Amino acid sequence: MKSNKEQKYFWLTFSLIVALMIWWFLSNYDRTSRSFPNIILVWNALLIMIDKGFIFEDIFSSLTSVFFGFTSGFLLSAPNALLMAWYSPYRNIVKPWIQFIRNIPPLAYVPLVVISAGVGLLPQVIVIAIATFLTMTVTIYQGIINIDPNLIKAARILGASDFEIFKRILVPSSIPFIMTAVRLGTSISLTTIIAAESTGATSGMGMRIRSLNNSFDSSGMLLYIILIGVIGLLLNKLVDLIERKLTGWQQK
Numbered sequence: 346m347k348s349n350k351e352q353k354y355f356w357l358t359f360s361l362i363v364a365l366m367i368w369w370f371l372s373n374y375d376r377t378s379r380s381f382p383n384i385i386l387v388w389n390a391l392l393i394m395i396d397k398g399f400i401f402e403d404i405f406s407s408l409t410s411v412f413f414g415f416t417s418g419f420l421l422s423a424p425n426a427l428l429m430a431w432y433s434p435y436r437n438i439v440k441p442w443i444q445f446i447r448n449i450p451p452l453a454y455v456p457l458v459v460i461s462a463g464v465g466l467l468p469q470v471i472v473i474a475i476a477t478f479l480t481m482t483v484t485i486y487q488g489i490i491n492i493d494p495n496l497i498k499a500a501r502i503l504g505a506s507d508f509e510i511f512k513r514i515l516v517p518s519s520i521p522f523i524m525t526a527v528r529l530g531t532s533i534s535l536t537t538i539i540a541a542e543s544t545g546a547t548s549g550m551g552m553r554i555r556s557l558n559n560s561f562d563s564s565g566m567l568l569y570i571i572l573i574g575v576i577g578l579l580l581n582k583l584v585d586l587i588e589r590k591l592t593g594w595q596q597k
Contacts, residue, residue: 382564390564406548410466411534414473419530422478426485447479452540464547472541473534480533481526488522524588531580535573
């Protein structure tokens, strides 16, 4: 009987083989061959981008924007979610606006941010911070309000202050929900930066895809699409590692 780890790698290998077969079929079918160039063409595009020095510059530029935007969004969302869960007047004021803005796709307000903040790093950070702040606030808030209220009642009966309840109950119990928010936030950061860089950016993966699209370079575009997916997987693995470190005590 194969172990779970062996089964996991088996099915992963199987899925990769199936994906490559689908790619091969699409690259050889007349109607899709222009959109899905074969692996050799994509590999050549990778070598060209490396030779020109574009690929590492674009990845660094995008990840810099993602880091600062995500960090800003997280630092704002965590305390905001706690305040929403703890104080009903604050929740009644803030929650409707969060729900309203959250329904607006980031691409809709990217041009307004670019007009206000100009081109470069700042507008990209602002757009990512807004998008991640909204999603992570809602996720963390929903987690906090689902914490067992009996724990809080018991703590109050034992004479615990608001600060002690916050420190010993709310924060530890919220960690799994915070990590879920972080996972969603990293994904949203990547999708948002591509949209943000498509309008007025001077570097980054989104800007490069727009540039390659203007020259009808489907091999280069597919290369960058694959790179974005790989970076997303690596960021997800990083979040998994952090989550195991922070919540290992809950799994034992």
